[in-house]
Amino acid sequence: xxxxxxxxxxxxxxxxxxxxxxxxxxxxxxxxxxxxxxxxxxxxxxxxxxxxxxxxxxxxxxxxxxxxxxxxxxxxxxxxxxxxxxxxxxxxxxxxxxxxxxxxxxxxxxxxxxxxxxxxxxxxxxxxxxxxxxxxxxxxxxxxxxxxxxxxxxxxxxxxxxxxxxxxxxxxxxxxxxxxxxxxxxxxxxxxxxxxxxxxxxxxxxxxxxxxxxxxxxxxxxxxxxxxxxxxxxxxxxxxxxxxx
Amino acid sequence: xxxxxxxxxxxxxxxxxxxxxxxxxxxxxxxxxxxxxxxxxxxxxxxxxxxxxxxxxxxxxxxxxxxxxxxxxxxxxxxxxxxxxxxxxxxxxxxxxxxxxxxxxxxxxxxxxxxxxxxxxxxxxxxxxxxxxxxxxxxxxxxxxxxxxxxxxxxxxxxxxxxxxxxxxxxxxxxxxxxxxxxxxxxxxxxxxxxxxxxxxxxxxxxxxxxxxxxxxxxxxxxxxxxxxxxxxxxxxxxxxxxxx
Numbered sequence: 091x092x093x094x095x096x097x098x099x100x101x102x103x104x105x106x107x108x109x110x111x112x113x114x115x116x117x118x119x120x121x122x123x124x125x126x127x128x129x130x131x132x133x134x135x136x137x138x139x140x141x142x143x144x145x146x147x148x149x150x151x152x153x154x155x156x157x158x159x160x161x162x163x164x165x166x167x168x169x170x171x172x173x174x175x176x177x178x179x180x181x182x183x184x185x186x187x188x189x190x191x192x193x194x195x196x197x198x199x200x201x202x203x204x205x206x207x208x209x210x211x212x213x214x215x216x217x218x219x220x221x222x223x224x225x226x227x228x229x230x231x232x233x234x235x236x237x238x239x240x241x242x243x244x245x246x247x248x249x250x251x252x253x254x255x256x257x258x259x260x261x262x263x264x265x266x267x268x269x270x271x272x273x274x275x276x277x278x279x280x281x282x283x284x285x286x287x288x289x290x291x292x293x294x295x296x297x298x299x300x301x302x303x304x305x306x307x308x309x310x311x312x313x314x315x316x317x318x319x320x321x322x323x324x325x326x327x328x329x330x331x332x333x334x335x
Numbered sequence: 336x337x338x339x340x341x342x343x344x345x346x347x348x349x350x351x352x353x354x355x356x357x358x359x360x361x362x363x364x365x366x367x368x369x370x371x372x373x374x375x376x377x378x379x380x381x382x383x384x385x386x387x388x389x390x391x392x393x394x395x396x397x398x399x400x401x402x403x404x405x406x407x408x409x410x411x412x413x414x415x416x417x418x419x420x421x422x423x424x425x426x427x428x429x430x431x432x433x434x435x436x437x438x439x440x441x442x443x444x445x446x447x448x449x450x451x452x453x454x455x456x457x458x459x460x461x462x463x464x465x466x467x468x469x470x471x472x473x474x475x476x477x478x479x480x481x482x483x484x485x486x487x488x489x490x491x492x493x494x495x496x497x498x499x500x501x502x503x504x505x506x507x508x509x510x511x512x513x514x515x516x517x518x519x520x521x522x523x524x525x526x527x528x529x530x531x532x533x534x535x536x537x538x539x540x541x542x543x544x545x546x547x548x549x550x551x552x553x554x555x556x557x558x559x560x561x562x563x564x565x566x567x568x569x570x571x572x573x574x575x576x577x578x579x580x
Contacts, residue, residue: 119488124478147483189499231498233369238392243364246488247495253476254434287574289567301563309554314539318546322534326571329532333578 096256099204100195101127102245103164105220106211108134114144114152115242121148123249128155129164134211161208161220162274169203169267170195170310173224174244175215176237184227184308191228192251199256203267207248212241222300223270225307266313276316277303283323286330341501344449345440346372347490348409350465351456353379359389359397360487366393368494373400374409379456406453406465414448415440418469419489420460421482429472436473437496444501452493457486510557521561522548528568531575 102120107113107130114137117128128151137152145152158164165171172191186194195205208224210216221227230239230247239247268276281299284291291298311319347365352358352375359382362373373396382397390397403409410416417436431439440450453469455461466472475484475492484492513521526544529536536543556564 115485115488118483118485121481122477122484122488124480144485146485147481230495231502232367233498235369236366236392238363239367240360240363240389240391243360243367243488243491246491250475250492253478257476284567284570287567287570289570293563293566298563298567301560302567305554305556305560305564309550311550315546315550318538318543319550321538322529322532322547325529325532325534329575330578333575 096199097124097253098126099199099202100125100249100252101129101164101168101204101206102249103129103131103161103206103208104133104241104245105131105161105164105208105216106134106213107241108212109241110135110138110141111144112212112241113137113155114141114148115240116245117141117145117148117151117155119242119246120249121151122246123253125249125252126151126154128152129158129206130155131158131161131164133157161223162270165206165208165223165270167204168206168270170198170226171206171208171224171270172226172228172248173208173210173216173221174228174230174248175210175221176229176232176239184304185229186226188228188230188247188251189255191226192248192255194226195252196255198267201265201267207245207252209241209245209248222303225310268311268313268316272313272316273307276320277306279320279323283326286327341441341444342369342498343371344444344447345370345494345497346374346409346413346449346451347494348374348376348406348451348453349378349486349490350376350406350409350453350461351379351458352486353457354486355380355383355386356389357457357486358382358400359386359393360485361490362386362390362393362396362400364487364491365494366396367491368498370494370497371396371399373397374403374451375400376403376406376409378402406468410451410453410468412449413451415443415471416451416453416469417471417473417493418453418455418461418466419473419475419493420455420466421474421477421484430474431471433473433475433492433496434500436471437493437500439471440497441500441503452490452497454486454490454493511559513556513558513561517558517561518552521565522551524565524568528571531572 141152142149172195199205230244280302289298386397387394444450475489525547534543
């Protein structure tokens, strides 16, 4: 065990946020559910007086918010990333509901994982590239006629569900999970091998690496399995190099 | 059955609301979950421009909001009333959680009942007299250190839970899955390539193919993904064969 409490191993990551008020409301929503780590990736606004007004008693979360230029920085230590989106799209990982996401995250957190709940900007949400960095795409079930949840309302539901799941989660068997950075290195290695064997970059189902990424991420390989996969990739490369000589 | 749809037999009742913005955010929160009837009991403010701004696409709910002078007027047709409160008190009915409240309400609604979700003002919440008019006192579980949910955030959680309870049937995404035989052919193909690249059959973690099988099976690849993986295996074999010539 890392010693840090479960709720301290959850971060809310807001990317491209445009309204300072939403940052404040998000801080308040987080604090009501006992979650304190806020990451702001390339915000389009500063934290201002309206943020503080809407944060009410949660201004400590604003003061300790971490600013990042890129999404990978904000996700580096995370073992599981949940990307919230109202729009389903072809290349994203399979969508799960906020409740299933919370249960999945709670299991990971109680096994010492570090979890990110990721939300895009008010205007256009997350890009396909952002979604590709997440193991799970999450939708909050809404009316099909009007599904425009305010950003901080979406965060409120997400952290509420997570709190519900964490306060009843059974302890899962402990697995040693790779960090997001280790997974990125693995996928870079994958692309190298695909290039080595002259696989076309895209086919009927879209970008090959994105499809592989979705599949592997769904399997949640642990650290030993990730090492095994990299061992196979290295063996393929060695075999080709030797033959080429 | 009354003929009216289940979601139309739910009303949100706000009493003594002070912030016009919260009325707008509440309308938006309701509409995302398909609930349209808003009752305002002795509001301390008018619906103004800030209400409309925060309602976003839900201004129709503001336009059709029903104003009442007293709480009994707003609750007259209701068969069940759920009073939301952050403060437990002696004189109130037994507290249940928002999730249990939603399940209770859903049962009543599907049996043709008319349900009210009642929320007090931002400053002092509901009075003991108000609470006494409700069959159920509801609390939204929060952190014990900070439990100051914004009014519209509390409504958002309440209507979200109600929607979840009313639409319980889980729908699994339809995927075209490979047959067991196709999976066996895939794993045979895997072993062939592992042999081609001279991977040792077993390592620290046991039989390599068994570990790969466990990992891939956990990901539940669909038919297209299985074809993609076989495409990669074939590309590796072709590349080696060509180099060996």
